[in-house]
Amino acid sequence: MPADMLAQGIKAGRISADQYEANFADLHAPLDDHEALVAADRCYFCYDAPCVTACPTDIDIPLFIRQIATGTSDAAAKTILSQNIMGGMCARVCPTETLCEEVCVREVAEGKPVLIGQLQRYATDGLMAKGVHPFERAGSTGKRVAVVGAGPAGLACAHRLAMQGHDVVVMDARAKAGGLNEFGIAAYKSTDDFAAREVDWLLQIGGIEIKPGVALGSDVSLAELQDDYDAVFLGMGLGGVNGLGVEGDDKNGIADAVDFIADLRQASDLSSVPVGRDVVVIGGGMTAVDAAVQAKLLGALNVTLVYRRSRVRMNASVYEQDLAASKGVRIITNASPKGVHGNGAVREVEFEYTDDDLKPTGQTVRIAADQVFRAIGQSLVGEGLPTLEGRKIKVSASGATSVKGVWAGGDCASGGDDLTVTAVAEGRDAAMDIHAHLMGGAS
Amino acid sequence: MADLTTDFLGIKSPNPFWLASAPPTDKEYNVRRAFEAGWGGVVWKTLGSEGPPVVNVNGPRYGAIYGADRRLLGLNNIELITDRDLFTNLEEIKRVKADYPDRAVIVSLMVPCEEEAWKAILPLVEDTGADGIELNFGCPHGMSERGMGAAVGQVPEYIEMVTRWCKQYYSKPVIVKLTPNITDVRKPAAAAHRGGADAVSLINTINSITSVNLDTMSPEPSIDGKGTHGGYCGPAVKPIAMSMVSEIARAQDTAGMPISGIGGITTWRDAAEFMALGCGNVQVCTAAMTYGFKIVQEMISGLSQWMDEKGYTDTSEFVGMAVPNTTDWQYLNLNYIAKAKIDEDLCISCGRCYAACEDTSHQAIAMSDDRVFSVIDEECVACNLCVNVCPVENCITMEQMPVGAIDPRTDRVVEPEYANWTTHPNNPSATAAE
Numbered sequence: 001m002p003a004d005m006l007a008q009g010i011k012a013g014r015i016s017a018d019q020y021e022a023n024f025a026d027l028h029a030p031l032d033d034h035e036a037l038v039a040a041d042r043c044y045f046c047y048d049a050p051c052v053t054a055c056p057t058d059i060d061i062p063l064f065i066r067q068i069a070t071g072t073s074d075a076a077a078k079t080i081l082s083q084n085i086m087g088g089m090c091a092r093v094c095p096t097e098t099l100c101e102e103v104c105v106r107e108v109a110e111g112k113p114v115l116i117g118q119l120q121r122y123a124t125d126g127l128m129a130k131g132v133h134p135f136e137r138a139g140s141t142g143k144r145v146a147v148v149g150a151g152p153a154g155l156a157c158a159h160r161l162a163m164q165g166h167d168v169v170v171m172d173a174r175a176k177a178g179g180l181n182e183f184g185i186a187a188y189k190s191t192d193d194f195a196a197r198e199v200d201w202l203l204q205i206g207g208i209e210i211k212p213g214v215a216l217g218s219d220v221s222l223a224e225l226q227d228d229y230d231a232v233f234l235g236m237g238l239g240g241v242n243g244l245g246v247e248g249d250d251k252n253g254i255a256d257a258v259d260f261i262a263d264l265r266q267a268s269d270l271s272s273v274p275v276g277r278d279v280v281v282i283g284g285g286m287t288a289v290d291a292a293v294q295a296k297l298l299g300a301l302n303v304t305l306v307y308r309r310s311r312v313r314m315n316a317s318v319y320e321q322d323l324a325a326s327k328g329v330r331i332i333t334n335a336s337p338k339g340v341h342g343n344g345a346v347r348e349v350e351f352e353y354t355d356d357d358l359k360p361t362g363q364t365v366r367i368a369a370d371q372v373f374r375a376i377g378q379s380l381v382g383e384g385l386p387t388l389e390g391r392k393i394k395v396s397a398s399g400a401t402s403v404k405g406v407w408a409g410g411d412c413a414s415g416g417d418d419l420t421v422t423a424v425a426e427g428r429d430a431a432m433d434i435h436a437h438l439m440g441g442a443s
Numbered sequence: 444m445a446d447l448t449t450d451f452l453g454i455k456s457p458n459p460f461w462l463a464s465a466p467p468t469d470k471e472y473n474v475r476r477a478f479e480a481g482w483g484g485v486v487w488k489t490l491g492s493e494g495p496p497v498v499n500v501n502g503p504r505y506g507a508i509y510g511a512d513r514r515l516l517g518l519n520n521i522e523l524i525t526d527r528d529l530f531t532n533l534e535e536i537k538r539v540k541a542d543y544p545d546r547a548v549i550v551s552l553m554v555p556c557e558e559e560a561w562k563a564i565l566p567l568v569e570d571t572g573a574d575g576i577e578l579n580f581g582c583p584h585g586m587s588e589r590g591m592g593a594a595v596g597q598v599p600e601y602i603e604m605v606t607r608w609c610k611q612y613y614s615k616p617v618i619v620k621l622t623p624n625i626t627d628v629r630k631p632a633a634a635a636h637r638g639g640a641d642a643v644s645l646i647n648t649i650n651s652i653t654s655v656n657l658d659t660m661s662p663e664p665s666i667d668g669k670g671t672h673g674g675y676c677g678p679a680v681k682p683i684a685m686s687m688v689s690e691i692a693r694a695q696d697t698a699g700m701p702i703s704g705i706g707g708i709t710t711w712r713d714a715a716e717f718m719a720l721g722c723g724n725v726q727v728c729t730a731a732m733t734y735g736f737k738i739v740q741e742m743i744s745g746l747s748q749w750m751d752e753k754g755y756t757d758t759s760e761f762v763g764m765a766v767p768n769t770t771d772w773q774y775l776n777l778n779y780i781a782k783a784k785i786d787e788d789l790c791i792s793c794g795r796c797y798a799a800c801e802d803t804s805h806q807a808i809a810m811s812d813d814r815v816f817s818v819i820d821e822e823c824v825a826c827n828l829c830v831n832v833c834p835v836e837n838c839i840t841m842e843q844m845p846v847g848a849i850d851p852r853t854d855r856v857v858e859p860e861y862a863n864w865t866t867h868p869n870n871p872s873a874t875a876a877e
């Protein structure tokens with residue numbers, strides 16, 4: 001064990017350069033040609049295939065796999081991308097184990113699904129490597145649409161609108177487009193700057209202008225956008241992070257998991273990213289797992305993920321839980337944060353064990369921590385937004401909000417899981433509805 | 444994206460993929476589903492003469508050969524021509540053609556070898572508005588016992604005679620569907636040509652028994668303990684069909700006669716290969732019966748992608764392009780010399796090439812103690828067996844020896860000139876090179 005792994009406090013450079021490289025390599029090495037053919041061969045080309053039904057973007061999975069099997073993976077890529085313009089990223093980050101691959105008849109029958117996600121990556125990577133963009137813009141409609149948020153929902157919406165001939169301006173509060181693909185997903189799922197490369201590739205359609213560093217509220221108001229554009233799509237995600245709500249939440253060493261992941265993703269050198277010796281991540285979703293696993297991969301000695309309910313209730317899939325465990329993350333469930341101890345900087349987090357209904361048991365445990373990440377959910381921020389439903393913008397099935405001429409999709413909108421693939425579907429469908437309104441004059 | 448529209452005998456269809464005359468095209472319901480799925484045309488399942496329809500067995504009609512993972516490689520059937528009323532079929536054909544004017548609708552026919560029988564049915568077919576007819580001279584089971592199907596297709600004189608009647612009593616294109624259950628397929632093709640056929644289509648199914656049940660000692664499919672030969676089709680028959688197509692495409696009597704290719708076409712690539720051998724379009728059955736009509740989408744996208752990559756804008760640009768390269772053995776260049784080469788980086792050391800070469804070929808592969816396999820050029824005749832049995836793509840390749848090099852097997856210089864068996868000194872009837 002390198003000595004730096006034992007050093008207390010939040011420190012950078014805990015492991016060797018080789019270890020960083022190995023730890024943050026592609027989670028799944030891409031399939032080579034032979035592997036892709038063998039994997040494709042297992043697809044039964046099911047009728048009314050369950051995998052398609054399970055895909056939020058309705059990709060024709062049997063068709064694209066058959067296209068791979070018959071040596072036309074570019075046609076396969078087009079099949080994928082015509083439904084899901086971010087098929088490349090979704091191939092990497094989709095929880096396929098709870099979507100297409102979960103219902104694959106070979107998963108159900110044999111416990112071994114067709115490798116749909118990896119095959120999708122094989123096809124889309126192949127096309128993108130050639131620099132080919134397989135879609136063309138329709139003739140200009142002269143209509144202008146503002147998209148707020150350059151994440152999966154906003155970009156999918158922008159691309160589909162641009163395809164239909166509209167001019168699109170995409171604003172994003174951050175300095176760079178990509179949203180959570182760029183800032184919020186574990187590095188080992190998006191290696192070689194894939195998120196940025198995918199955005200560049202997507203923009204080849206033309207007619208899309210990206211305006212980074214423009215935030216809704218502080219830099220531009222919804223009313224201004226409504227005045228200046230023919231339609232507005234809101235896809236700014238969830239900007240706020242929920243607090244722990246316990247005493248000591250503000251001690252040094254406590255941070256939001258999303259910020260930790262964003263800093264890590266944007267770091268040019270992983271050895272410059274500091275991490276604690278004893279890291280505690282509080283939460284049970286994908287963000288919690290991504291933070292916990294990456295903390296471990298950065299060289300933290302002990303990483304504990306603590307979730308207040310039971311394991312079956314965790315939003316992170318079983319696959320993600322197993323991934324965390326395999327990387328050495330300890331998962332504690334049925335424990336709710338009760339207090340943070342330490343003198344200035346955090347030293348311990350105290351949890352109280354709970355039952356599945358979150359009823360306290362009176363038994364507590366203290367876990368050593370010099371770094372704590374909050375990953376207990378994010379929330380919508382902003383004022384003057386369309387009517388909310390719960391804590392998100394209320395939308396119709398096609399993404400229309402309560403405000404005429406304003407649509408919304410992705411994490412900031414109600415309905416659907418907070419997944420990249422869901423955001424893409426919502427952005428795409430809203431674009432088609434916007435298009436219908438703009439061209440039909442019904443808006 | 445390449446335009447797949449094809450013009451076959453003046454019959455236009457949005458793509459070259461037609462469904463062959465078979466169960467998938469037996470009735471309006473299926474054909475409408477096929478057209479909705481994207482098929483360019485159909486050959487309606489064979490109609491017989493007016494009167495009580497044929498009857499089918501009430502047990503299994505199909506038998507199959509499987510590869511690993513139960514991939515269906517070959518299918519045979521003992522189903523007969525349509526067992527539905529003639530006039531029901533004709534009404535349905537008329538309706539479907541009216542609703543799908545851009546798709547090809549061909550009517551397959553099989554009636555007794557009598558002029559009156561053809562004279563009776565042809566006007567009825569003409570009235571449907573269908574684009575043409577296909578004469579079923581191919582089914583090898585059941586109907587052939589009654590003097591129809593393959594029983595006609597095996598007698599060139601009958602083919603010519605019936606084709607002539609059809610050209611006389613029917614105004615639109617006549618396609619003659621050939622049986623492969625014959626020694627030389629060029630003979631029935633030439634007979635069809637003489638009779639005035641606009642095209643031939645081939646192959647129909649091959650006489651076959653797919654398996655024998657070793658408990659009941661009955662061939663499969665078994666009907667109450669007895670089986671009969673059926674017609675074999677599916678991926679397994681493709682090489683046989685392509686050879687027959689090529690024979691007709693390059694025969695003097697029939698060269699240039701339009702061909703509709705049939706036989707195990709499962710993917711866009713299969714279709715492209717048939718077309719390269721001279722087929723103006725292709726007909727598909729088993730692939731649709733195995734995977735459903737939706738597979739045509741892959742055929743369309745695949746052919747289109749390939750045509751784009753090759754710069755073809757119309758299918759007619761590559762139809763027949765492989766025909767001039769299909770020749771007799773005696774014209775193959777004997778001065779073309781190659782050697783197998785094993786890529787040690789790709790080799791997974793399974794030793795299948797070694798077993799094949801050492802046991803059954805030329806002892807031209809060496810195996811070291813640490814399982815490194817290499818080719819012994821002094822022994823290698825470039826037979827290609829090692830390439831064929833190697834499980835890794837491109838691990839073993841055939842490398843052509845350059846002109847002027849010395850073949851270590853024969854110690855002879857690789858000559859630049861083309862030289863074939865007809866001029867070879869070992870050939871007793873060789874003609875001396877000028």
